Amino acid sequence: MSYERFSTENAALLLIDHQVGTMGWVKSIPFEEMKRNALMLAKAASILQLPVVLTSSMEEYAQGPLLSELEQILPREFAARIKRLGIVNAMDDDNFAKAVQATGRKKLIIAGVTNDVCTVYPALSLVRDGYEVQVVADAGGSPSAMADDIALRRMDKGGVTLTSTNQLIAELAGSWATPQGGQLVQVLMTVLQG
Template structure:
């Protein structure tokens, strides 16, 4: 597996919803990192898929990220693994990309199952660990270990930004650099 490429990537933002985010440990940091990934995806032309689990009960995507999610494909889901939703796999395939960068909540439930589902469909899957969270640290860390054992690559949002940038000295690099300063 080679490094990340903006031309090969899809950003998948899992269930960062109004009623769930406040109970997640370190949710402020998580939202900040997710926002960086969303803005970087827009700058680099990376398609974004946003999932919302039972939004009528849990609420839609958290207000702090709504603007950053403009233009994203929103998938309403009832399955913990978004890949189990009717039409999701076919929609994802139409994007024509082989790499999935996943972030969101909860790391040990919907993030884990969606990442494993994408891996099972043959995608190269990366989980941005600093843009994921769970209610308990032990669940989050165990989820990351299980993902790594399954061949999902742990990354940070800054790793993703720099790999999508590819090189310094360009206008795109300067725009991306402003996100992480």
């Protein structure tokens, strides 16, 4: 099977449940690192004008609101976010499924706040439905290292490509020498310089 790189022309980004409460349940990766990676993905999508679908689950409860920074980076997408009422697999929510289809893209990048719950089920559902899926493993985590490892293995076995934030941004950039590539370098350098 030949590999066609994910690019601004063929990919869309799905950010699932990066909510302040839920993020506190993740223990397999430091909170700040996971948050930084999720926001880097949002910034990259904004620079590249990638279609983005945001979703949250039960914002009024312990899960809390989506990261406020997402509203600053992706104001239109934030306003249009799909608010699920506790549906675990985001693809089982009709509004989310329709929003994903409306991107018109067959290559999907997924970052969910918990790899073991929020990410694994939509990722596997989308592969089953004929999408090519990359999961950005370090823009989410799980309550334990074991839970994260098992979720990543399950997705890998199920046909999902696992990637990291830096790796994905480099793939989307294609070249650092373009105007967009130069902006993406700035996003990466800000992080690397702490």
